[in-house]
Amino acid sequence: MKTIKKISTSKANGHSTASKQLLIPNIECYRKPHALAPFRRLQFIACIFAVIWLMVSIFTSAKVIDNNFQKSISEQQQKANREATFIAQLIDKELHTAEQLAITLSHEADILTHLQSTNKHAQLLKDMAPAQRQEFLKQHPPTAAVNNLFGRISNDVDLMSVFLLDASANCIANSYLTLSKTYKPKGCLGSNYVNRHYFQQAKNEGHGRQFAVGKKIPIPSLFFAHASIKEEIFIGTVVVRLNANRLMDGLKLLSATTWVVDNQGIIISSTDKSSIFKHIGEQFISKPPPKELQDTYALNTITQLGIRPSAINSHLLNLWDINNQTMVIARINTQGQDFKIWHAIDVKQSVTLVKQNWYLAATIIIAGLLLILMVERASDYHQRSLSHLDNLARVNRTLEKASSELYAIAITDHLTQISSRGYFLQRLEEEVARAHLEERPLCLLQIDIDHFKKINDSLGHAAGDAAISHMANLCRETIRDADLLGRMGGEEFSISLIDCDINKAMHLAEQLRHACEHSVLNFNHHTIRFTCSIGVTCLNAKQAPDELLTAADKGLYMAKNSGRNCVKYNSNVPT
Numbered sequence: 097m098k099t100i101k102k103i104s105t106s107k108a109n110g111h112s113t114a115s116k117q118l119l120i121p122n123i124e125c126y127r128k129p130h131a132l133a134p135f136r137r138l139q140f141i142a143c144i145f146a147v148i149w150l151m152v153s154i155f156t157s158a159k160v161i162d163n164n165f166q167k168s169i170s171e172q173q174q175k176a177n178r179e180a181t182f183i184a185q186l187i188d189k190e191l192h193t194a195e196q197l198a199i200t201l202s203h204e205a206d207i208l209t210h211l212q213s214t215n216k217h218a219q220l221l222k223d224m225a226p227a228q229r230q231e232f233l234k235q236h237p238p239t240a241a242v243n244n245l246f247g248r249i250s251n252d253v254d255l256m257s258v259f260l261l262d263a264s265a266n267c268i269a270n271s272y273l274t275l276s277k278t279y280k281p282k283g284c285l286g287s288n289y290v291n292r293h294y295f296q297q298a299k300n301e302g303h304g305r306q307f308a309v310g311k312k313i314p315i316p317s318l319f320f321a322h323a324s325i326k327e328e329i330f331i332g333t334v335v336v337r338l339n340a341n342r343l344m345d346g347l348k349l350l351s352a353t354t355w356v357v358d359n360q361g362i363i364i365s366s367t368d369k370s371s372i373f374k375h376i377g378e379q380f381i382s383k384p385p386p387k388e389l390q391d392t393y394a395l396n397t398i399t400q401l402g403i404r405p406s407a408i409n410s411h412l413l414n415l416w417d418i419n420n421q422t423m424v425i426a427r428i429n430t431q432g433q434d435f436k437i438w439h440a441i442d443v444k445q446s447v448t449l450v451k452q453n454w455y456l457a458a459t460i461i462i463a464g465l466l467l468i469l470m471v472e473r474a475s476d477y478h479q480r481s482l483s484h485l486d487n488l489a490r491v492n493r494t495l496e497k498a499s500s501e502l503y504a505i506a507i508t509d510h511l512t513q514i515s516s517r518g519y520f521l522q523r524l525e526e527e528v529a530r531a532h533l534e535e536r537p538l539c540l541l542q543i544d545i546d547h548f549k550k551i552n553d554s555l556g557h558a559a560g561d562a563a564i565s566h567m568a569n570l571c572r573e574t575i576r577d578a579d580l581l582g583r584m585g586g587e588e589f590s591i592s593l594i595d596c597d598i599n600k601a602m603h604l605a606e607q608l609r610h611a612c613e614h615s616v617l618n619f620n621h622h623t624i625r626f627t628c629s630i631g632v633t634c635l636n637a638k639q640a641p642d643e644l645l646t647a648a649d650k651g652l653y654m655a656k657n658s659g660r661n662c663v664k665y666n667s668n669v670p671t
């Protein structure tokens with residue numbers, strides 16, 4: 097008696113053993129990345145680029161903007177120096193003209209005569225009151241001639257006045273009396289100017305020069321005195337007076353302010369009339385003492401012009417804030433060194449340009465940062481896409497594997513590892529079609545274990561299962577590789593024999609029945625023996641698979657009815 101061991105490998109079912117454990121695709125890769133994903137390499141590189149870009153662009157911008165600003169300021173400073181020099185030359189020319197006039201007049205014969213004749217009455221004039229003196233001088237014959245001369249000169253040269261002082265500093269002639277100008281003050285005739293600085297200077301040094309506000313006519317003025325000398329004796333002085341305000345006539349330059357400042361730091365003339373008599377600033381020169389203020393400028397107090405070093409000053413730049421304007425200042429001395437020209441140019445345009453340049457730089461810097469961000473995002477997206485595609489391909493492979501495993505499970509009978517009923521029927525359909533097409537023979541065996549219920553009832557369901565598996569193995573060992581074996585349900589099996597005629601089929605069925613009858617199954621110390629009944633049929637022309645199955649079933653029915661443990665052929669002739 098042949099003992100068959102229980103084997104688990106399948107044969108003739110046309111597929112591999114299905115794994116009990118399916119591969120589950122890793123779905124982690126589909127999940128969105130965590131919001132606080134760790135700093136990745138690309139972001140790190142982008143950050144480094146951003147920091148480098150920030151540092152380089154800010155440093156370069158600062159350097160370029162500062163260089164441009166310094167260049168622009170230094171150009172403005174040079175311009176201010178040029179203009180200040182030009183203004184100083186013009187003013188020097190004016191002063192020189194006035195000075196020259198005083199020198200020329202001091203040698204004039206009429207003037208010398210008038211001085212000599214008046215000096216003879218020095219004691220008389222000294223004892224007179226100013227009004228008496230004025231009356232006396234008006235009557236004095238040479239006075240009229242000199243007055244006329246002074247009047248003509250004042251008109252022609254556009255001076256404020258010319259007057260003559262005798263050796264005792266009495267005014268003995270002046271241009272006011274004959275002036276044809278609308279402005280006609282009484283003049284100084286008869287007044288004494290002995291304590292005037294310009295007079296004392298002319299008496300001692302031959303010529304004198306002073307800025308003062310006229311006592312009788314309170315206009316800021318420049319006085320130029322020159323001594324008249326006769327036989328080496330000082331006999332008097334000619335004084336030419338210039339209106340300081342007129343110095344700036346026609347000198348107003350665009351975006352610039354000019355101040356003429358005396359040695360005391362007081363502005364005596366300016367293109368900005370409101371700044372006249374202001375002090376230029378104690379950071380440059382100390383204020384004159386109160387007495388000097390009163391004597392020279394007829395003032396008790398004095399205000400500062402208010403020049404402050406600018407907040408945007410640097411060691412290279414010399415910028416000043418004046419009346420809320422940022423300016424460069426040029427300072428040039430006049431030839432006599434007693435006046436200084438301060439010329440300030442507004443550099444608002446350069447300052448505004450710095451701001452505009454910084455706006456431009458900020459725009460470029462931000463655009464650069466955005467570009468870095470865009471490149472980083474684009475690269476990140478590209479990398480993520482690649483990794484996503486990679487993951488998809490991996491998951492796809494896993495799914496394919498899982499799917500083929502599922503398919504294997506679906507087509508395999510779990511207990512016997514042979515084809516399931518569904519798969520058998522599907523394959524049978526294909527084989528029937530092929531057999532019809534190629535006109536080849538095909539037979540079908542329907543096998544059923546006899547009295548199977550008894551095994552279940554006597555030894556239990558597990559023994560029944562073992563018997564079913566045993567029967568499957570017997571079938572598997574009996575058929576060829578090309579044949580098809582399937583479990584049709586319970587203890588019933590089907591075998592499709594390809595390219596097989598009735599004789600061979602009957603022979604094979606008998607072989608199988610015989611093997612079953614003589615085989616022994618050992619189960620839990622029990623010896624199980626059983627037989628089987630087999631129905632055989634062969635495919636007729638144009639017969640459908642279900643008709644073939646019915647015919648085989650009928651053969652099996654015939655075998656059961658014939659007492660079991662036998663093979664019955666159903667000729668399968670259509671009824």
Ligand SMILES: Nc1nc2c(ncn2[C@@H]2O[C@H](COP(=O)(O)OP(=O)(O)OP(=O)(O)O)[C@@H](O)[C@H]2O)c(=O)[nH]1
Pocket residue numbers: 544545546547548549550552556557558559560561564585586587656660
């Ligand atoms: N152990 C087990 N029993 C099964 C399985 N499928 C069906 N059965 C049982 O198989 C028995 C089939 O009995 P029956 O159809 O009466 O046939 P039989 O007892 O073999 O009698 P005959 O076919 O007439 O010789 C039933 O009791 C079912 O419960 C299975 O997979 N395992």
